[in-house]
Amino acid sequence: xxxxxxxxxxxxxxxxxxxxxxxxxxxxxxxxxxxxxxxxxxxxxxxxxxxxxxxxxxxxxxxxxxxxxxxxxxxxxxxxxxxxxxxxxxxxxxxx
Numbered sequence: 001x002x003x004x005x006x007x008x009x010x011x012x013x014x015x016x017x018x019x020x021x022x023x024x025x026x027x028x029x030x031x032x033x034x035x036x037x038x039x040x041x042x043x044x045x046x047x048x049x050x051x052x053x054x055x056x057x058x059x060x061x062x063x064x065x066x067x068x069x070x071x072x073x074x075x076x077x078x079x080x081x082x083x084x085x086x087x088x089x090x091x092x093x094x095x096x
Contacts, residue, residue: 006083007076009051013044027073034072048079058082 007027014021014034021034035041045058058079060067067078 003076003080006048006052006079007073009048010072010076012051013047017043017047028071030069030071031075032068052083054083056086 011026014026018034021029024034035044041060045060048054049058062082067075070078
């Protein structure tokens with residue numbers, strides 16, 4: 001998957017979920033400037049998985065803590081690399 005396609009989905013997320021960030025240069029924004037809460041991060045990852053129609057889950061833990069020191073342009077590159085290598089399958093929870 002291409003970095004630019006991933007970044008476009010990131011832009012879509014922020015335009016829908018955090019419209020106040022519309023005037024920011026998203027590519028250069030540090031990840032922690034817009035995803036400060038763990039629930040924000042989870043929502044962001046679920047959005048990416050659904051919009052990109054991924055067969056597996058993006059696990060931020062596999063990137064290591066240094067990913068939080070990156071900007072969104074760099075994060076898109078990291079995610080593109082991980083997607084090229086393959087994701088673990090999604091966990092299914094069966095409800096009785």
